[in-house]
Amino acid sequence: MKKLIFFLVLLLSIGNVFGQDKGDAIVGEWLSSSKEGKIQIYRQGNKYFGKISWSKNPGNLDTKNPDEKLRSRTIVGSVILKDFEFDGDNEWEDGTIYDPKSGKTYSCNMELKNANQLKIRGYIGISLIGRTEVWDRVK
Template identity: 55%
Template sequence: MKQLVATFCALLFTMMVFGQNNDPILGKWENPSGEGRIEIYKKNNKFYGKLYWIKNAGRKDAKNPDPNLRTRDIQGLEILTGFTKKGKTYEDGEIYDPKSGKTYSCKMTLKGDNQLDIRGYMGISLLGRTETWKRITK
């Protein structure tokens, strides 16, 4: 009986650990134009994403409103910050657009296993734009 209880506790613990680390949004995604690839990760119970690959490597963050940041590389830049999970939606975050140098409020919604809708907006979600990223499965 003790062995059965110990086995059950170990199985329950394993399921809890696996469930916490296996969030469906985690991983690598490609934007619709194919110019950028973003890796989404979790830190301190929030979700973030950085550009780990861009088509034209070596590009600088020239449009950044902060002149001190205009010489940094776009590749490696954290462009998704501070998202909180609410079901299949990730909200209360921001997305930085290095092409314009602007930061927008953002929410992300999973569409199946391999599609992620990214909605950037100003003020309210109605005033924004959505693009669909595809999961990189290679």
């Protein structure tokens, strides 16, 4: 019985390790569809985040941010993707995306179309009401 329990624990551990590696497929730098910014996606714990690493206009401030204290910060360095979880297949779900142009935060899902294209779907309420962009991996 002890051997069976050990074997099951080992299998679950191996599955989590390999699943997480597949989840890291989005880690790296991505160019937005407008070509105005680059977003560095990284893993923190079991969740994925993204911050603006480059902007066409690097001195722009986050003037539309609903938090008045953050309006004086530059857009570069701002975390705009938060709390994504890998679903074990090919999608990252249950996160949010912040749009510095409007100052609004939306629910968001991401899907890797191929090794170099990431589909971003921001929405309000349900995924049907939203907008999709495709970002390209920076090589």
